[in-house]
Amino acid sequence: MTRRAHPILAVAIGLAALAGGAGQAYGMAQADTAAELRATRQVGEQADGYLGLVGEGTPQLRARVNDINIRRRAHYAQVAARRGVHPQAVAATMACEIFATSVLPGQYYRLPDGVWRQRRGAEPVPRPSYCG
Amino acid sequence: MKEANVVKVRLGRRRARKMARPLIGGALVSMLAGCVQVSTPDRPIEINLNINITQEVVVRLQEDVRDLRRREPGVF
Numbered sequence: 676m677t678r679r680a681h682p683i684l685a686v687a688i689g690l691a692a693l694a695g696g697a698g699q700a701y702g703m704a705q706a707d708t709a710a711e712l713r714a715t716r717q718v719g720e721q722a723d724g725y726l727g728l729v730g731e732g733t734p735q736l737r738a739r740v741n742d743i744n745i746r747r748r749a750h751y752a753q754v755a756a757r758r759g760v761h762p763q764a765v766a767a768t769m770a771c772e773i774f775a776t777s778v779l780p781g782q783y784y785r786l787p788d789g790v791w792r793q794r795r796g797a798e799p800v801p802r803p804s805y806c807g
Numbered sequence: 808m809k810e811a812n813v814v815k816v817r818l819g820r821r822r823a824r825k826m827a828r829p830l831i832g833g834a835l836v837s838m839l840a841g842c843v844q845v846s847t848p849d850r851p852i853e854i855n856l857n858i859n860i861t862q863e864v865v866v867r868l869q870e871d872v873r874d875l876r877r878r879e880p881g882v883f
Binding site for chain 2: 723743746763767773777805806
């Protein structure tokens with residue numbers, strides 16, 4: 676009898692392995708970090724706390740940006756729930772942080788005016804007034 | 808007595824298996840739903856650059872955001 680219970684277990688374990696494998700393969704295909712994407716200069720940081728495509732971008736690049744943004748959104752939502760604020764507030768705060776520390780010379784950023792600009796040399800990236 | 812117990816156990820297992828079916832189905836559906844969401848890059852997250860936030864809120868969230876970056880350096 677105990678043997679008969681096993682097929683379900685086996686199926687469950689199989690499914691879990693499959694999901695894990697797929698997840699791993701997916702993770703490997705989409706392994707870019709946000710820093711790597713910024714360094715392509717085809718992707719920039721936006722004041723809303725998300726990555727954006729500076730130009731048209733290839734479908735692959737778009738997928739990679741979207742992948743990071745989905746993960747960001749989940750993290751923003753988590754912090755927002757914990758602090759009782761809107762996820763956009765967390766996202767905007769993150770953008771303040773990223774603009775101050777992680778947009779390197781030559782990389783792109785976008786303020787609320789919607790225009791992509793390139794950071795020149797050692798000049799700091801201008802930040803919205805609410806960043807403080 | 809023992810026989811009866813065995814029958815009960817069998818019935819219980821069968822029932823458990825039956826009950827597990829929708830659960831497994833649900834898990835499959837949610838997995839697929841997750842996949843669909845991830846593999847539709849045509850319309851990424853809507854970008855709203857009109858940010859309505861005060862400096863006080865930014866100050867309040869700064870430490871949380873720094874923690875988050877430390878924990879997830881690849882994402883930010």
